[in-house]
Amino acid sequence: MAASKVTHKSNKQQEEPLKGTWISVTVVGVVIVATYIVLYGLYMTRL
Amino acid sequence: MKMEADLKVGIKEKANKMLGYHPQDAKLSKSYIAVAFIALLVGGFLGLLQGLNRAGLLELPTWFNYYQVLTAHGLLLILVLTAFFTIGYFYATLSHNLGGLLPKVRKLAWVGFFVKLVGFVLAVIPILMNEASVMYTFYPPMAAHPVFYIGLALIVVGVWLCCIGAFIQVANWRKNHKGQHVPILSYFATGVFVLLFFALMFVAVEVLFMILPWVFGWVDGINVMVARTLFWAFGHTLVNIWYLTAVSAWYVVVPKVIGGKRWSDLLTRVVIIALVIMNITGGFHHQIIDPAINEIVKFMHVFMSLAIGFPSLMTAFALFAVFERTARRKGGKGLIGWWKKMPWGDVRFLAPFIAMVAFIPAGAGGIAQTTNQLDQVVHNTMWIVGHFHLTLGMSVVMTFFGISYWLVPFISNRVLTPQINKLGVIQTWIWTVGMICMSGSMHYVGLLGSPRRTSYSTYGDHATALGWDPYLTLLAVGGTLLIIGVILQVYAVFNMMFFAPKGETEFPIAEEEENATKTPYWTERWGLWIVLMIIVVAMAYVIPLTDMIVNAPPGSPPFKTW
Numbered sequence: 303m304a305a306s307k308v309t310h311k312s313n314k315q316q317e318e319p320l321k322g323t324w325i326s327v328t329v330v331g332v333v334i335v336a337t338y339i340v341l342y343g344l345y346m347t348r349l
Numbered sequence: 350m351k352m353e354a355d356l357k358v359g360i361k362e363k364a365n366k367m368l369g370y371h372p373q374d375a376k377l378s379k380s381y382i383a384v385a386f387i388a389l390l391v392g393g394f395l396g397l398l399q400g401l402n403r404a405g406l407l408e409l410p411t412w413f414n415y416y417q418v419l420t421a422h423g424l425l426l427i428l429v430l431t432a433f434f435t436i437g438y439f440y441a442t443l444s445h446n447l448g449g450l451l452p453k454v455r456k457l458a459w460v461g462f463f464v465k466l467v468g469f470v471l472a473v474i475p476i477l478m479n480e481a482s483v484m485y486t487f488y489p490p491m492a493a494h495p496v497f498y499i500g501l502a503l504i505v506v507g508v509w510l511c512c513i514g515a516f517i518q519v520a521n522w523r524k525n526h527k528g529q530h531v532p533i534l535s536y537f538a539t540g541v542f543v544l545l546f547f548a549l550m551f552v553a554v555e556v557l558f559m560i561l562p563w564v565f566g567w568v569d570g571i572n573v574m575v576a577r578t579l580f581w582a583f584g585h586t587l588v589n590i591w592y593l594t595a596v597s598a599w600y601v602v603v604p605k606v607i608g609g610k611r612w613s614d615l616l617t618r619v620v621i622i623a624l625v626i627m628n629i630t631g632g633f634h635h636q637i638i639d640p641a642i643n644e645i646v647k648f649m650h651v652f653m654s655l656a657i658g659f660p661s662l663m664t665a666f667a668l669f670a671v672f673e674r675t676a677r678r679k680g681g682k683g684l685i686g687w688w689k690k691m692p693w694g695d696v697r698f699l700a701p702f703i704a705m706v707a708f709i710p711a712g713a714g715g716i717a718q719t720t721n722q723l724d725q726v727v728h729n730t731m732w733i734v735g736h737f738h739l740t741l742g743m744s745v746v747m748t749f750f751g752i753s754y755w756l757v758p759f760i761s762n763r764v765l766t767p768q769i770n771k772l773g774v775i776q777t778w779i780w781t782v783g784m785i786c787m788s789g790s791m792h793y794v795g796l797l798g799s800p801r802r803t804s805y806s807t808y809g810d811h812a813t814a815l816g817w818d819p820y821l822t823l824l825a826v827g828g829t830l831l832i833i834g835v836i837l838q839v840y841a842v843f844n845m846m847f848f849a850p851k852g853e854t855e856f857p858i859a860e861e862e863e864n865a866t867k868t869p870y871w872t873e874r875w876g877l878w879i880v881l882m883i884i885v886v887a888m889a890y891v892i893p894l895t896d897m898i899v900n901a902p903p904g905s906p907p908f909k910t911w
Binding site for chain 2: 319321329333
């Protein structure tokens with residue numbers, strides 16, 4: 303029982319939250335999409 | 350007395366061995382790094398002259414005009430700074446990781462050093478004589494003095510010698526360490542030297558077999574499209590070689606500096622393999638507006654260029670994860686509160702960190718430019734110059750600066766003092782603000798139509814051109830801040846090289862997580878990665894190059910447009 307608790311705790315330690323990482327990666331994605339949309343908008347208006 | 354001295358020498362040698370410091374190899378790397386930063390100083394001043402001229406604040410004399418300055422600035426910073434820094438850094442890595450350089454490898458690197466220097470001097474002389482204002486891309490049909498191209502050819506030979514030296518060093522280590530993985534930073538070095546070796550073949554063919562016979566008058570004309578294509582197969586790869594060099598520090602050094610562990614070793618090696626296999630084929634996206642390349646080929650190259658985005662996104666995830674994991678282990682809380690736990694006062698972290706952040710808009714701009722229609726909005730405008738300064742001037746060069754604060758003390762057997770660290774932090778912020786002003790205004794004024802590679806002109810006081818002036822002034826302000834940054838950086842490097850207190854500095858290489866999955870051995874199959882790279886390159890280039898040669902228009906004679 304105790305051993306199982308220890309294993310459970312160590313698994314939890316391994317699964318550290320990476321929510322901030324996902325938010326940061328989302329920001330990267332938003333910058334890419336926004337750059338694309340802005341330039342596409344300029345392209346369309348200048349056609 | 351003699352025994353005591355011998356003992357001291359013995360202890361010193363033992364300590365050096367423990368640290369992976371080899372004095373003869375350190376001297377080699379120090380020479381490379383010194384040349385790199387001298388190039389930064391001279392190239393930086395030339396950049397300031399250009400910035401002031403573009404803002405209409407400085408008229409350059411006829412004997413040293415805008416296009417001479419532009420060519421020299423490009424050559425110094427794009428070829429000399431990057432090549433010498435990359436080789437100095439990775440040779441220090443190979444020496445440290447693989448038990449010291451073999452004598453023949455060291456000799457090859459020294460020969461390469463002097464061949465490159467001679468080549469560089471030969472290239473610069475015609476520029477100073479106003480006989481080679483062809484800019485660093487040296488596109489035909491603009492033709493420089495033959496000595497300029499001979500200089501370039503020698504630089505290529507010099508870099509090749511260093512590539513061969515690195516291959517010998519790694520092959521020797523692998524022979525003596527069968528079944529082991531090449532240490533991760535040396536694995537990065539291998540990838541970089543493989544890319545350099547193959548990418549240089551394209552530009553060597555262009556210079557040796559096309560341009561030199563043409564400028565010597567042995568042939569009447571040159572196939573401009575073939576020459577441009579060969580240049581960009583090299584030029585595009587070179588950009589990604591700088592990127593891969595910077596990424597090596599992001600993956601391996603920065604985690605150690607912040608007190609963390611490396612992210613997955615397997616993912617890191619897969620990113621390197623992907624960048625090696627897919628890199629060269631992106632060259633056509635620099636020619637996406639060129640005529641004479643059919644749409645199917647352009648589609649293929651857009652796809653191949655965008656493919657490089659995937660390893661970059663993997664890198665973004667891995668690095669953010671390393672930061673978050675390390676900060677949380679240090680007690681960082683909340684969704685973004687853990688950022689407070691990062692060592693913001695340590696220049697070895699701050700400079701590469703800002704470099705990484707800069708790569709987000711830089712990469713986004715690069716992805717957009719890869720698309721034919723979107724590139725039409727920005728093609729040959731100042732936007733491209735801004736993009737280039739954001740990628741090279743921030744993401745790559747700021748990482749180089751960050752590396753210098755531990756590499757230079759390491760190879761000089763000295764230490765990074767708190768004063769120089771503080772100076773480095775100040776330099777980093779000055780550089781950041783300067784580059785935001787300069788690159789930001791370049792991007793914006795490019796969207797307003799301001800062309801690149803053109804000295805200041807109001808085009809007969811045309812309203813559109815006059816509307817660019819405020820942004821061009823901001824560009825000059827940024828350039829002025831950057832030269833302050835250059836001076837501080839060069840001072841810091843030479844201080845750490847010759848005047849800082851003696852002492853031992855660690856070569857920071859982060860360990861893997863304790864519970865990390867074992868990296869499979871297939872990642873070491875470099876022969877396979879090179880074959881795959883050649884197949885991908887053949888897919889991308891054989892048909893278009895054949896088409897350009899078979900259906901070639903009449904060759905162009907040389908032109909001197911200045």
